[in-house]
Amino acid sequence: MKSKYDIIVIGGGPAGLAAAVEARENGINNILVLERDVELGGILQQCIHNGFGLFYFKEELTGPEYAQRFINKVNEGGIDIVLDTIVTSITVDKIVSIMNTEGKRDISAKSVILAMGCRERTRGSIAIPGDRPAGVFTAGTAQRYINIEGYMVGKSVVILGSGDIGMIMARRIVLEGGEVKAVVARSSFPKGLTRNVVQCLDHYDIPLLLSHNIVEIKGRERVERVVIAQTDEHKQVIPGTEKGYDCDTVLLSVGLIPENELSKLAGVDLDPKTGGPVVNESMETSVEGIFACGNVVHVHDLVDFVTEESRRAGRNAARYVNEEFNREGEYVSFSTSGGLTYAAPQRFRYSNLPDKLDVFMRVDKVYQDQFVILENEGRELARFKERHLTPGEMVKITAPKEIFTGCEGKVRISLVPRGDKT
Amino acid sequence: MKSELICITCPMGCRLSISGRPDEPIVEGNKCKRGIAYAKDELTNPIRMICSTVKISGGIHTIVPVKTDRAIPEKYKFQIMKLINGVEVQSPVEMGDVVLENVFDTGVNVVVTRNM
Numbered sequence: 001m002k003s004k005y006d007i008i009v010i011g012g013g014p015a016g017l018a019a020a021v022e023a024r025e026n027g028i029n030n031i032l033v034l035e036r037d038v039e040l041g042g043i044l045q046q047c048i049h050n051g052f053g054l055f056y057f058k059e060e061l062t063g064p065e066y067a068q069r070f071i072n073k074v075n076e077g078g079i080d081i082v083l084d085t086i087v088t089s090i091t092v093d094k095i096v097s098i099m100n101t102e103g104k105r106d107i108s109a110k111s112v113i114l115a116m117g118c119r120e121r122t123r124g125s126i127a128i129p130g131d132r133p134a135g136v137f138t139a140g141t142a143q144r145y146i147n148i149e150g151y152m153v154g155k156s157v158v159i160l161g162s163g164d165i166g167m168i169m170a171r172r173i174v175l176e177g178g179e180v181k182a183v184v185a186r187s188s189f190p191k192g193l194t195r196n197v198v199q200c201l202d203h204y205d206i207p208l209l210l211s212h213n214i215v216e217i218k219g220r221e222r223v224e225r226v227v228i229a230q231t232d233e234h235k236q237v238i239p240g241t242e243k244g245y246d247c248d249t250v251l252l253s254v255g256l257i258p259e260n261e262l263s264k265l266a267g268v269d270l271d272p273k274t275g276g277p278v279v280n281e282s283m284e285t286s287v288e289g290i291f292a293c294g295n296v297v298h299v300h301d302l303v304d305f306v307t308e309e310s311r312r313a314g315r316n317a318a319r320y321v322n323e324e325f326n327r328e329g330e331y332v333s334f335s336t337s338g339g340l341t342y343a344a345p346q347r348f349r350y351s352n353l354p355d356k357l358d359v360f361m362r363v364d365k366v367y368q369d370q371f372v373i374l375e376n377e378g379r380e381l382a383r384f385k386e387r388h389l390t391p392g393e394m395v396k397i398t399a400p401k402e403i404f405t406g407c408e409g410k411v412r413i414s415l416v417p418r419g420d421k422t
Numbered sequence: 423m424k425s426e427l428i429c430i431t432c433p434m435g436c437r438l439s440i441s442g443r444p445d446e447p448i449v450e451g452n453k454c455k456r457g458i459a460y461a462k463d464e465l466t467n468p469i470r471m472i473c474s475t476v477k478i479s480g481g482i483h484t485i486v487p488v489k490t491d492r493a494i495p496e497k498y499k500f501q502i503m504k505l506i507n508g509v510e511v512q513s514p515v516e517m518g519d520v521v522l523e524n525v526f527d528t529g530v531n532v533v534v535t536r537n538m
Contacts (some may be wrong), residue, residue: 038482039482041536048474048487050489060471062487062535064487064517068517068535071537148483150483175472175474176474194428194430195430197428198428198430198435199430202428388434388435
């Protein structure tokens with residue numbers, strides 16, 4: 001490890017690896033990737049199921065295979081890897097403080113790429129009443145135990161939350177000889193991908209109880225029983241519908257939060273809607289030369305999109321280091337309404353736009369046959385046809401640069417039903 | 423006999439209602455013709471990818487992930503898990519190394535999915 005780098009990448013998961021490789025392919029040969037785990041690949045290493053890479057590689061890979069392809073590329077040279085190392089702070093001047101078994105030290109960079117990913121929401125953040133026995137895990141922790149460390153988490157399991165990781169773990173537990181009593185979700189529709197409802201639950205006869213919640217966890221040493229009840233349209237428990245399920249394990253798949261403690265130390269502005277840094281068209285944060293990509297920016301459902309976004313960050317960090325970055329003109333911001341909950345990136349400078357700009361969004365509920373319409377000061381810029389939109393699946397539009405010619409202030413993005421000829 | 427399926431050919435997730443013979447199903451609820459093909463495959467020859475882990479010695483972990491290199495008939499999904507759980511390999515292994523060959527005479531192999 002040197003004391004100065006052109007680019008330091010924080011995190012060696014899919015975002016960090018793609019950003020590092022892309023920066024090298026854009027002429028930077030002095031890159032450091034810092035990773036707190038003992039190996040590269042991030043969460044992909046425990047996602048042993050298939051379904052990755054359909055968009056990016058046009059074939060279906062498992063998580064470890066997707067990671068391996070990027071690890072092999074990183075190992076082609078020009079990129080130093082430091083594992084088992086935690087970053088304790090990043091300053092506005094791009095001094096990165098690290099700590100590992102060899103001690104503490106500071107390293108400096110011309111540019112920093114934030115690729116720390118996200119973490120799971122825990123029992124504490126959703127407040128389930130009852131006892132506090134052993135046997136309550138987040139789904140991702142259970143996934144690490146079963147798929148990396150080789151420990152089974154329990155024999156009979158109830159899963160709370162219809163997120164993708166929970167459904168994938170339901171199938172995994174059944175394949176390994178465990179029993180999944182039910183997947184329980186407060187909402188009236190599954191939060192994860194439809195294909196996971198079918199492939200992980202339906203194919204293994206695992207009941208999905210929508211509009212239900214766990215109202216109590218019982219057990220002295222270990223979980224013994226949970227009480228499940230129906231919920232109404234406001235997600236409130238309907239009294240009298242309680243039913244007990246014997247089980248020794250509860251898994252929580254109740255959402256992910258971008259991990260931005262380091263971003264805050266660096267003075268990066270965060271977007272309250274995404275929980276991640278506000279980024280521009282180049283994936284640059286509010287601090288010049290600090291870029292961000294992947295789940296630290298907003299939680300993605302497909303790693304393929306993380307890769308695309310991270311390549312954009314890597315390419316632009318390289319442009320920044322090579323002093324090719326364009327800062328002419330004022331920022332134009334995206335504002336979302338009419339069913340769309342956020343847009344990433346949040347803003348752009350026209351002079352710096354690529355030929356085509358990918359914008360990611362999420363919806364608040366299920367919609368059929370909609371237009372995503374972009375407007376600036378009452379003028380429609382473009383509309384994109386969408387047949388089916390659901391909160392579990394990110395919306396991606398690819399907007400040609402020309403449509404933003406002459407835009408000022410805010411570009412409003414909203415949903416309009418296709419039936420209405422507006 | 424009537425049955426229900428959700429088509430996963432695309433993100434629409436059409437809810438299919440199926441009646442008639444499995445090889446010539448009468449499908450309702452599909453928004454395109456791919457729904458009919460999906461229903462027919464699911465009724466006559468359902469196949470699944472199986473992903474799991476096998477024991478490894480000498481690696482940085484004690485298990486290493488594996489997968490079937492193609493989807494296998496659905497009826498073997500638990501039987502193949504028994505075979506997989508009996509496998510032990512020695513590090514180093516590379517992505518693509520075969521650990522079980524031609525399982526149940528299907529022509530499908532079980533392969534390692536990372537280097538370790």
